[in-house]
Amino acid sequence: MIVDRYPPVNLFAIIPQRALGFEPELRELDRLLEDDGLFQQVKADLARRRPHSLRRGRHSTPVEVILRLLVVKRLYGWSYEQVEHFVGDSLVLRQFCRLYWETVPDDTTLLRWAQLVGPQTLAQLNARVVELARSLKVTRGRKLRVDSTVVETTMHHPTDSRLLGDGVRVLSRLLRRAKEILGDGAALGKATFRTRTRSIRRLAQQVHRCARRKGEAAAEEMKALYARLIGIAQQSSRQAERVRVMLQERAEAAAQRLAQQFTHFLPLVGQAITQATRRVLQGETVPAAEKLLSLFEPHTQVIQRHKPGKPIEFGRKLWLDEVDGGLVSRYAVLDQPGQDQPYLADSLAGHQERFGHPPWLLAGDRGVYSGANERLARQAGVQRIVLPATGKPSAERQHQERSGWWRRGFRFRAGIEGRISVLRRRFELDRCRDHGEGGMGRWVGWGILAHNLTKIAQTVARRAARRPAPARC
Numbered sequence: 001m002i003v004d005r006y007p008p009v010n011l012f013a014i015i016p017q018r019a020l021g022f023e024p025e026l027r028e029l030d031r032l033l034e035d036d037g038l039f040q041q042v043k044a045d046l047a048r049r050r051p052h053s054l055r056r057g058r059h060s061t062p063v064e065v066i067l068r069l070l071v072v073k074r075l076y077g078w079s080y081e082q083v084e085h086f087v088g089d090s091l092v093l094r095q096f097c098r099l100y101w102e103t104v105p106d107d108t109t110l111l112r113w114a115q116l117v118g119p120q121t122l123a124q125l126n127a128r129v130v131e132l133a134r135s136l137k138v139t140r141g142r143k144l145r146v147d148s149t150v151v152e153t154t155m156h157h158p159t160d161s162r163l164l165g166d167g168v169r170v171l172s173r174l175l176r177r178a179k180e181i182l183g184d185g186a187a188l189g190k191a192t193f194r195t196r197t198r199s200i201r202r203l204a205q206q207v208h209r210c211a212r213r214k215g216e217a218a219a220e221e222m223k224a225l226y227a228r229l230i231g232i233a234q235q236s237s238r239q240a241e242r243v244r245v246m247l248q249e250r251a252e253a254a255a256q257r258l259a260q261q262f263t264h265f266l267p268l269v270g271q272a273i274t275q276a277t278r279r280v281l282q283g284e285t286v287p288a289a290e291k292l293l294s295l296f297e298p299h300t301q302v303i304q305r306h307k308p309g310k311p312i313e314f315g316r317k318l319w320l321d322e323v324d325g326g327l328v329s330r331y332a333v334l335d336q337p338g339q340d341q342p343y344l345a346d347s348l349a350g351h352q353e354r355f356g357h358p359p360w361l362l363a364g365d366r367g368v369y370s371g372a373n374e375r376l377a378r379q380a381g382v383q384r385i386v387l388p389a390t391g392k393p394s395a396e397r398q399h400q401e402r403s404g405w406w407r408r409g410f411r412f413r414a415g416i417e418g419r420i421s422v423l424r425r426r427f428e429l430d431r432c433r434d435h436g437e438g439g440m441g442r443w444v445g446w447g448i449l450a451h452n453l454t455k456i457a458q459t460v461a462r463r464a465a466r467r468p469a470p471a472r473c
Contacts, residue, residue: 001057002047004039005064009100011091022092024461025454029075030096032453033068037128042067045117061105066113068097069105074450077428080107080114119441122449123331129452130329130354138459139325141355145363145416146322146347148340149424151333151444152315152431153300158293160226160276161207164233166295167269168200171236174261178243181255188246192239196232203229226280233273240266268295288337299437303337315432316440320423321347322416326455328423328448329354333441340367348380358382363413366390386410427451 012021022030043063047053053060072093073083087093088104105113133139156162172195179193207225210218240262247259271292278284288302293314303313317337321330330350334343344364351359358381369387377385386409389397400406424430427447434443 001055001059002043002053003059003062004043005062006098006100006102008098011095011100022096024465025457026092026096028457028460028464029071029453032129032132032456033071035128035132037131038125039063039067041121041124041128042117045121046113049113049116061109061113062098064098065102065105066110069110070114070117070446071450071453072097074427074446075454077426080111083107083110114442117442119333119438119445122442122445126328126331126445126449126452127354129449129456130327133325133327133452133456134355136456136460138456139323139327139329141323141329141351141357142359143324143361143363143412144321144329144347144351144359145413146320146340146344146368147365147416147420148317148319148334148343148367149420149429150303150305150313150315151318151429151440152313153294153297153440154431154433154435155294155297155300155314158291158314160272160280161204161229163272163292163295164229164276165200165204167265167272168233168236169197170265170295171240171262171269172197174258174265175236175239175243177258178247178262181250181252181258182243182246188242192242194239196236200229200232203232223281226276230273230276230281233269237266237269237273240269265295268292268298296435299440301337318429318444319343319347320416320420321350322419323351323355323359325459326419327452328419331444331448333444340364341370341373344368344373345376348377348382352380360384361409361412362386363409363416365413384409386413423447423451 021027046060046063046066050057069083069087072078072087073080076082076086078086084104084107087097087099094100130139134141175193175195182188203225207222207229210222210225244259244262244266247255247262250256272295275286275290275292279286291302292298293300293302299316300314301316303315303317304311305313307313317334319332319334319340320328323329330347332343332346348358348362360382361384362377362382363386366388369389374385374387377387384405386406388401388410393401401410427450429444429447432440432443434440
């Protein structure tokens with residue numbers, strides 16, 4: 001049964017002789033997380049775990065505790081195991097997370113709860129945090145700067161041989177599990193459950209050795225090796241398809257779960273086979289939008305940004321709107337890895353929705369510039385538009401870009417590069433450790449939420465420290 005909170009206990013009052021207390025930033029963060037809007041949105045998602053979670057069953061870990069534990073995880077960059085360990089050992093964090101003397105949830109329990117909080121909920125939580133920032137006068141929404149970055153997925157460098165090898169390995173593992181449920185099966189025969197991981201591994205090693213050689217003979221040998229790889233992958237797919245049909249006819253829950261895994265992986269393995277056939281055997285160039293890069297992260301995209309040392313990245317493109325006060329007011333995991341110009345309209349509309357007025361200053365880099373975007377911003381009511389033009393500028397444009405207000409706005413734009421660096425280094429937006437497209441949305445959402453809460457807490461704590469102390473009589 002879903003429980004809201006534990007009965008409150010003040011650990012600091014129980015141990016008065018110790019100088020225990022929150023540091024200023026943690027104290028302000030504690031106050032921010034008392035907001036009922038944040039609490040109710042997370043509770044609504046956790047209630048979806050079971051049909052009667054709000055009314056029946058043994059008491060769960062309270063919603064308040066789960067929310068605070070997940071914020072602490074991203075605040076300090078800990079794993080779920082480290083959260084369990086360090087929160088259990090710290091009276092300060094026990095008080096902050098409202099655990100008191102209760103047992104810290106197991107890391108696997110916390111992981112299951114975390115997966116129930118959806119990306120849409122985290123976007124709504126961030127919108128609520130921006131509202132709190134406005135009420136605390138941390139931001140007024142007068143300035144807006146936009147930019148994009150890449151959040152990489154956790155995967156090895158994609159090659160056709162590795163994709164085929166992964167496909168055969170996964171299907172072989174599922175076939176072994178199916179054999180335990182179906183038995184050898186007179187209707188299927190022992191050959192249906194044959195695993196081909198050893199064959200595919202040996203062939204993959206030969207492919208890697210052949211790739212080091214040059215010349216026409218090596219190219220022909222490479223094609224022959226890939227033909228054998230593709231043949232083994234096709235045989236494993238045919239075996240898996242026959243077993244999947246048999247599993248779907250069984251009523252056991254274990255058989256149905258296994259059939260769903262076959263249904264998920266078989267099309268991906270088929271796509272890897274088709275891709276390898278087109279690229280290696282037929283010599284075609286497969287467009288980036290049609291490429292499969294990972295069986296386990298199929299949403300991964302090829303992103304060419306021509307950055308020094310990393311011209312090509314594998315992951316998803318992330319669009320960021322940052323306002324004065326250092327807050328990320330809006331973010332979006334983009335569906336396409338193309339140009340940045342199409343996303344400015346959504347940024348302006350989102351800013352108007354959150355703050356009730358357009359930004360006085362809009363700043364972006366050359367990737368955002370277009371004549372249509374400048375006209376759009378002007379029509380939206382933006383007074384100062386700082387978008388460096390591409391190509392050879394006219395004399396009028398050169399005069400504008402040399403003016404004082406334009407240079408100040410361009411220096412303001414450079415600040416978002418530092419914000420992206422902080423998000424990537426401290427809040428772990430360099431690489432997504434969660435799986436799937438939903439996992440990407442959750443990973444990005446928690447990172448930006450933790451950043452915004454921290455930024456608000458720092459600003460309020462710094463403001464309180466500057467406030468003069470009351471006079472003593």
